[in-house]
Structures are given as structure tokens and as C-alpha cells.
Amino acid sequence: xxxxxxxxxxxxxxxxxxxxxxxxxxxxxxxxxxxxxxxxxxxxxxxxxxxxxxxxxxxxxxxxxxxxxxxxxxxxxxxxxxxxxxxxxxxxxxxxxxxxxxxxxxxxxxxxxxxxxxxxxxxxxxxxxxxxxxxxxxxxxxxxxxxxxxxxxxxxxxxxxxxxxxxxxxxxxxxxxxxxxxxxxxxxxxxxxxxxxxxxxxxxxxxxxxxxxxxxxxxxxxxxxxxxxxxxxxxxxxxxxxxxxxxxxxxxxxxxxxxxxxxxxxxxxxxxxxxxxxxxxxxxxxxxxxxxxxxxxxxxxxxxxxxxxxxxxxxxxxxxxxxxxxxxxxxxxxxxxxxxxxxxxxxxxxxxxxxxxxxxxxxxxxxxxxxxxxxxxxxxxxxxx
Amino acid sequence: xxxxxxxxxxxxxxxxxxxxxxxxxxxxxxxxxxxxxxxxxxxxxxxxxxxxxxxxxxxxxxxxxxxxxxxxxxxxxxxxxxxxxxxxxxxxxxxxxxxxxxxxxxxxxxxxxxxxxxxxxxxxxxxxxxxxxxxxxxxxxxxxxxxxxxxxxxxxxxxxxxxxxxxxxxxxxxxxxxxxxxxxxxxxxxxxxxxxxxxxxxxxxxxxxxxxxxxxxxxxxxxxxxxxxxxxxxxxxxxxxxxxxxxxxxxxxxxxxxxxxxxxxxxxxxxxxxxxxxxxxxxxxxxxxxxxxxxxxxxxxxxxxxxxxxxxxxxxxxxxxxxxxxxxxxxxxxxxxxxxxxxxxxxxxx
Numbered sequence: 001x002x003x004x005x006x007x008x009x010x011x012x013x014x015x016x017x018x019x020x021x022x023x024x025x026x027x028x029x030x031x032x033x034x035x036x037x038x039x040x041x042x043x044x045x046x047x048x049x050x051x052x053x054x055x056x057x058x059x060x061x062x063x064x065x066x067x068x069x070x071x072x073x074x075x076x077x078x079x080x081x082x083x084x085x086x087x088x089x090x091x092x093x094x095x096x097x098x099x100x101x102x103x104x105x106x107x108x109x110x111x112x113x114x115x116x117x118x119x120x121x122x123x124x125x126x127x128x129x130x131x132x133x134x135x136x137x138x139x140x141x142x143x144x145x146x147x148x149x150x151x152x153x154x155x156x157x158x159x160x161x162x163x164x165x166x167x168x169x170x171x172x173x174x175x176x177x178x179x180x181x182x183x184x185x186x187x188x189x190x191x192x193x194x195x196x197x198x199x200x201x202x203x204x205x206x207x208x209x210x211x212x213x214x215x216x217x218x219x220x221x222x223x224x225x226x227x228x229x230x231x232x233x234x235x236x237x238x239x240x241x242x243x244x245x246x247x248x249x250x251x252x253x254x255x256x257x258x259x260x261x262x263x264x265x266x267x268x269x270x271x272x273x274x275x276x277x278x279x280x281x282x283x284x285x286x287x288x289x290x291x292x293x294x295x296x297x298x299x300x301x302x303x304x305x306x307x308x309x310x311x312x313x314x315x316x317x318x319x320x321x322x323x324x325x326x327x328x329x330x331x332x333x334x335x336x337x338x339x340x341x342x343x344x345x346x347x348x349x350x351x352x353x354x355x356x357x358x359x360x361x362x363x364x365x366x367x368x369x370x371x372x373x374x375x376x377x378x379x380x381x382x383x384x385x
Numbered sequence: 386x387x388x389x390x391x392x393x394x395x396x397x398x399x400x401x402x403x404x405x406x407x408x409x410x411x412x413x414x415x416x417x418x419x420x421x422x423x424x425x426x427x428x429x430x431x432x433x434x435x436x437x438x439x440x441x442x443x444x445x446x447x448x449x450x451x452x453x454x455x456x457x458x459x460x461x462x463x464x465x466x467x468x469x470x471x472x473x474x475x476x477x478x479x480x481x482x483x484x485x486x487x488x489x490x491x492x493x494x495x496x497x498x499x500x501x502x503x504x505x506x507x508x509x510x511x512x513x514x515x516x517x518x519x520x521x522x523x524x525x526x527x528x529x530x531x532x533x534x535x536x537x538x539x540x541x542x543x544x545x546x547x548x549x550x551x552x553x554x555x556x557x558x559x560x561x562x563x564x565x566x567x568x569x570x571x572x573x574x575x576x577x578x579x580x581x582x583x584x585x586x587x588x589x590x591x592x593x594x595x596x597x598x599x600x601x602x603x604x605x606x607x608x609x610x611x612x613x614x615x616x617x618x619x620x621x622x623x624x625x626x627x628x629x630x631x632x633x634x635x636x637x638x639x640x641x642x643x644x645x646x647x648x649x650x651x652x653x654x655x656x657x658x659x660x661x662x663x664x665x666x667x668x669x670x671x672x673x674x675x676x677x678x679x680x681x682x683x684x685x686x687x688x689x690x691x692x693x694x695x696x697x698x699x700x701x702x703x704x705x706x707x708x709x710x711x712x713x714x715x716x717x718x719x720x721x722x723x724x725x726x727x728x729x730x731x732x733x734x735x
Contacts, residue, residue, distance in 0.1 A: 042563030049479050049560050052551035079721045113546020113561050113568045120545050126525045130697050133549050134524035135704070173725040177718030181710060192699050196518050196553045198658075198692035199681035208419065211699055276683060339682055340477065340557060340675070 007091055007154065007373035010237055014370055022359040029356020032349035033110060041113060044349040050342020051333075053111075055350050058332035060107030060357050062190055063325050065140070065183075068100015069222030070229070071147065072183040077252075079176045088376035089245060091154060092233075093226045095374050097183070098147040099361050105140050107357060132192045139186035146178045157373050187218035194331050203273030204287045205327075205335040209263070216260040217324040223253040224297075224320035229365075231314045233375065247308045250316060254301035257320055261294045264327075286326065286334045293323035419698040423659065423690060424516040426602060430535035431575065432513060432662030433589065434605040436612070437674065438498050438645060439596035439623060440506040442486055446588035446597060447475060450484040450510075453576060453587035457481050477509075480562025483573040484510040484588050489673050498645035498668035505667065507674040508597060510588065511558045511573035512653060512661035513537050516691035519550035519559055519572075527570075528559075531577075535602075535662050538574040546570070555658055555677055555692060585632045592625070595639065600628030602654075602662050609651040609666055615643045652676060659691025 036044035047054050070093035077083045078090045112118050120126050121137050128134055150172065156165040191214030194201055207213070227246055234241045268274050277287050300316030301307050307316070333344070346354075369375050451458065451473060458473035459481050468474065475482040487509060492502035499505075517537050519528040527543035528550055530536070539559070546568060550559040559572040576586035584590065589599040598605060605628060615621055621643060625636040645668035652671050653661035657678060665671065671678035677687045703709055 038566060040564060040566045040568060041561075042565075042568075045563075047563060049477070049551070050557070052548035052561055079724050080717055082720070082724045084724075108547075111547075113548060113570075114541075114544050115546065116567075117542070118545050120525045120543055123525075126527075126543055128521075128523055128526045130521050130693070130700065131524040131549075132696055132700055133522060133547065135700070137524060169725075173721040174718055176721035176725065177714055180717050180721075181714045184713075185710060188703075189700075192696055193549075195699065196522055196692045196696045198518075198555050198695075199677060199683070199685060199687055200555065203683050203685055208695065208699070211703075272685075273683075337682060338557060 006088055006376045007157070008375070008377040009158065009373055010370045010375060012237075012370055014367055019363065019366060022363050025352070025359040026356045026363070029353045029359075032352050032356075035349065036110065036353075041111075044347065046344055046347040046350065048342055048344065050338035050340055051336075051344035053332065054344060055333070055346045055354050056107050056111040058329055059354050061104045061111075062328050062332055064107060064357065065101055065104040065190075066187065066218055066221040066324055066328065067225050067321075068097045068104065069183055069187065069218045070100075070226040071095070071097030071150070071222075072180055073219055073222035074226060075150075075176055076180050079173070080180060086245060086249065089226060089230060089242065089249075091151075091374050091376075092229060092369070093222075094147065094150055095154075095365070095368055096225060096229060098144070098151055099364050101140060101144050101147060101183075103357050103361055105144060108137070108140075110353065132189050132196070136186050136189045136193065139182050139189070143179070143182040143186060146175050146182060149175045150179050154372050154374060158371070183218065184215060188212070188215040190214050190328075191331070194336075197336060200336055200338055201331070202276060202283050202335040202337065203271050204268060204276050204283060205331045206273075207267050207271050209267050210331065213260070213264055213267070213327070216256070216263065217327055219256050220253070220260055220297075220320050221324035223249065223256065224317040224324070227253065227313055227317040228321060231310055231317070233369070234310075237369075237375075239375070241310045243308065243310060243313075246310070246313050250301045250307035250313050251304075253316070253320065254298060254307070257294065257297050257301070257323075261298065264294075265291070283330075283335055286330050290323060290326040290330060293319045293326060297323055419702055420690065420694040421697040421701055423694065426515045426660060426662065427531075427533055427535045428603075429533050430513075430515075430602040430662050431580075431600070432535070432602040432605060432664060433510075433575070433586070434598040434600070434609055434628075434664045434666070435508045436596050436598075436609075436623075437505050437507055437665065437667035437669065438643075438647070439594045439641070440486070440508065441594055441596075442488065442506045443593065444486050445591040445593060446508065447482070447484055447486055448473065449587040449591035450573075451482070453579060454483055456483060456571070478558060478560055480560045480564065480568065480571050482560075483571060484508065487675065489669060489675075491673075500669050500673060503669070505669040505674060506596075507665075507667075507676070508588070509556075509558075509675070510663065511537060511575070512556055512663040513575060514556075514659060514661050514691065516659035516693050518553040518555060518691065518693050521691075521693035521697060522549045522553040524549070534575075534577075534580075536575045536577050537572075538577055539570055539572055541569050544570055553692075583632060585627050589626060595623045595625035595636075598624065598628050599626065599632070602664070604628050605664055606651055606654045609654070609664055612666060613647050613649055613651070615647065617643050617646055619643045652678065656689035657687045659689070659694070 032044055041047055045054055074090040074093035077086050109115055152168055153165055188211045191210035195210055230242050230246060277284050297316050297319035300312045306312040458470055459475035460468045475485050478485055487507050489505045494504045496503045513536055517530055520530050525543045525545055527540045529538050548561050551561055559570050561570050562568040585599045589597050608628060620640055622638045622640050624638045648667050652665035654664055680686055
């Protein structure tokens, strides 16, 4: 089994009609950002004294980085649990992580109210070791650097730098270890971040186990995004489905999802939040949608027969992504109640910037898979497999 | 490996469920084991005592606060046509308002300090928590609790504007000024720029009835406890200004006959949420006045301890001395090394 020749650039034209559409969204987002930096956050967003954090944090950062967990979960599978068979899918996951985390960090910079002093977070003498947010911030920066190193082999291969490729391979295991630890720390701590909200977070979500729940959703969303992207790129680039691997991966996904499901809802009962699910308000509705998405994911992926079909794997992965998406949105925004009559719904500008960040993610994905060896080669021998 | 993945995951699921069930059986005990040690109020802690029954709602404190802290008046967008900036209409704390008087109103609003068909005033400003969430939350140590006075102040030169303090504060105190490109966090700092000049906080200085007193928290608590035993019809001599009379000149007290009996608690001294240095007395329940007390909107008990103890408990449990992460990292690197050895030798055979 060779590791050096498994991946190959897709080639093909970069500027296609969908690509232009994505660029247009990015341009619109850039206009909103100009407004944000010239006139301030109040002008571009609907943030207010009751809701200091909006979708730029809840979606772009908290959910965006979870979508960037593909690399970490695949690295864990391949290099830590030694499931070498998944190696062909690892590099695409790694790249998604690189973009997910870099764009998450970008979202934070945009959202910082005093961005011109943002570098203060790098000064150890200002660090507050008790701050969960500090830990998450430092983990993001460290992990982005680790991801860049982990992705270097693809760049070296592309430019035929064989010696560099060989050398980096010798130290890569250290970065692989860090590349699993850092996102575990970061993702779990994003759960701890909202524990301090105390009574301001509905008991449908508030819990001492938030740390664990966020780690588990990082796993569910990480696996789901790998499966989701694999099927989407197979469709978009007319490549054969990676079904032999996807089917097995879906089995793992289903069980991880089941573990999260059981732990999460037993926990709601434990903290006494369950009666609120029948309150009939927006929070309760959001709670049930989140729960049903989880059920949907398990039903699509658990039966052995179904997970051999690309359709059900795609459906199951989508449900799983949306379950994690909504769970995190609930923890940070929908379940949050500052209790003083404040309301928040994102402004058009906020939505555009969020869309722009996701569009940029896809643009980078397209540019990279077409020009760098990211997706595994589908030679005749593989295509029929 | 003798255990296959499915068995492992099944085991994990059962284990997880057992752990949650066990946590449920002793959730309070478990929470306490993970909680960071409580913090004590500094001996020389300074603070405020606000007695809602004395407040006449004149808002002189709001005006003086703006003046001494150089804060702008609050004009809401729908008022811009008729309010040219001479009338401060602050309704709540904001990036422009560090101190505000709010009113509780019920039914016919016939009588002061009565819950039904009555009304009452409440002064809101930073409570200078004994164990503040904002100080615990701030990543760059821009929220500082003075070790001697216990005053919680803010350093805008450190602040990166992440607004986690705004999000985390259980009293809704720190506010970010969203107007303009260069916003800043604003909160009451107990006029710590006036204290060295021998002056008391602006709001206390301006208060005509002594509804807001300044002083050492211990002295303020003693004063407050005396009032708790008063019955309707009793006369009591209320002090004004600085309770020790040491700052500036001693102010004349005034006598008032009690018309409504006090809630039997000095809010903030023993809790909730770890205790504060701004204390409250009221005839109306504290939660009616918008202070977290008793049970919250979802029916949970507002805890006596600070939420910062919970998050820091988790944080310290996982990261103290970075021992656990270092151990996990070592294991991960070793496994990655063992597994990549294979990959490398295979790659070199090509």
C-alpha cells in the first residue's frame, strides 16, 4: 500500500457558473464587512445589550469549527485507532478542517468589538487562566498551525518536493497527536463556555455535561461532514461513490450518534429540563426538531442494509449535521434568555457574512481539490471497487 | 484488539448512560466536587446599600453618574425628533448608562412598596460580585477585581471586545457600546476615580434620601440588618452618604416612619450567586425588581454559589498543570508514531 501516490488533483476549470455565484456572495459579504468596520457592529448587526453574541459567533465559529472536525475524526480513525483502510478519506477531511478552523478564526476577528487590540490575546502576561474562552482561542490558533503542517505533504507532492515530503513525514506523528488533542480541547471547551450563563440558559440545554456534549457533537458532525462531502463531491465531479468505506464509516457514525443521543437526553431528564419540552414555546419547538433530527440520523444509518445506499448515507449524514448544528445554535442563542425583554434575529448583513464565509469555504475547497492532491486517485482498479 | 468496535461503542453507550444516571442520583454532590473553592469578600470591601423603600425615583443618581463618569445621555431612536439631548431617558443599563433607576409596577399602581396594585423603585448598577463571572470569563484579564476594595473595574486598553463578559454576567451589567466603529465595554466602577480624591461615588453623593449609601460592606450589612426588624409604624433614623461619615463631611440623617415591612433578607450579603458588594433592601420581592432571586424563569433555583465556580471547576479539573492534556497527548503521539512507522516503511519500499 502506497501513501504517496494515492491522492491526485482533480484538474478541470476552476471558474464555472456555480463558482461565480459563490464569488458574488463573497463580494456582498465584503460590502457588509466594510460597513461593519467603518460604522461599527451596531450598524451592520442586530446585536444588542441583551444579545452580545449573534450568528457570527454561534454559527460561523461554534458550528463552523464543528464542521471543521472532519480532519480530526479521520486522523483519530486512521492514525490513532490504526484503521488504515480509511486513509484515502483522511486528507480531504484534513483540508476541510483547515478551512473550517481558519474561517472560524476569521469570524472571530470580524466579530471582535476592539479588533485593533486583538493581538492582546497573544500576550501571556494578560492571559486569564480561568477563562474558558482564552483556552478555546489559543487552541484555535495552535490547531490552525498544526493543520497547516499536516497539510504540507499535499503541497510538497504537488510541487514534486520529494525530499521535503520524506522529511516532514518523519515528524508528522507529533502533529498528528496534537491535531487530535487540540480540537478535542477546543470543541469540549466551547461547551464549557456557556455553563457560566447559569440561569440565562434554558434547562433544556444548560448542564455540567455541556463539555462532554460538545465533544460528542464534534465527533458526530466531524464524521457527518466527511460523509456529506464525499457524496457531494462524487456527485459534483462524477466520481464513483466511496461506498465500501462510507458504509463502514456510517456504522461508526450511527453508534457515535446513538451514544450522544442517549447521554444528551438522559441528561435533560437529570437536570429536570424535560417538562419544558412541553412548554409550547419556540425553545420547545427547537428542542423537538433537534431531537427528531437525531432520531432521523440514527434511523438512516443504523440498519446495515440502508447504510450501503449512498442516498441513505447522505440523508443520515445531513440529519446528523443538522442535529449538531441546531444543538449548538440552541445552546448559544435559542436557549439563551437574558430575561429582560431583549430580542435578537440576525440582520440581513449578518446573514450575508455568514453565507459569505460558507461560500468562501466551498471556493477554497474547489480551488484546492482541483489543483492539489487531496482526493484519492480513482484509477481503473479503484473505480470498479 | 479482542474487543471489536461495536462492542466498544455499545459499552461506551451503556457506560455513558450509567454515568448520567449516577450523576442524576447525586447531581448536587457531583457538582460540588467539581466546583472551584468559593471566594471570600475582601475584609476592606467597599460597596453600596440601596434601600428601595427610601428611593423616591428622582434619578438624581442617574444624572450625577453621567456627569462624573462623562457618559452621554440616552436618546432612543424613536425620540430623536423631540429630544434634542437635554433629557436623558435611559431605561436600562447600556453602553451609555452605568447606573439606572427602574420601576416595578403592578395593577393600579396605587401604593409604593406594595406588590399588588403597587410600585417600587430599583437602582441597577454593577453589584461588584464577590466572585464575578466577568472576571472569570475575560480572556485577557481586562476585568479586574481589586484585592483590597473588591471593586470590579475594566481596562479598555486590554479589552479585545469579545463581549463574553456581557454574555456571562448574571446581572446583565457590562455593556458594549455598539454605536460607532470603536466601541468599548462600559460598567459601573464604583467611581474608583473619585475615591482617591476623597469623594464618594456620584450616585451616593446625589441621593437626597439616603436610599443609596456608600461604605464598607460590613458596616452596610450591619446597618441593613438593623432595618430588617422594623415594623410598620416604627420610626427610624436613616443616614445619608458615606456610612462612616469619614468621606467629605458627615451628612445629616433623617427620620422616617416605616410604612411597608422589609423582605427579611439583605440581598447580596450571603448570596445569591456567591454574594455581592452592592446590597439591597426592599419591601417587594427581589425577583419582582428584576434581581435574580428564588427561582428563575424556568423554575430552577438560583444558586447561592457563583457560576464561575462551576466553569472553573470543569476547567481546573481538566487542565490544572496541563497534566491531563499532556498525558493524552503522549498517548496520542505514541499511537500515531507506532502507526505511522508502518506507513513510512511501506512508503519507503516503493
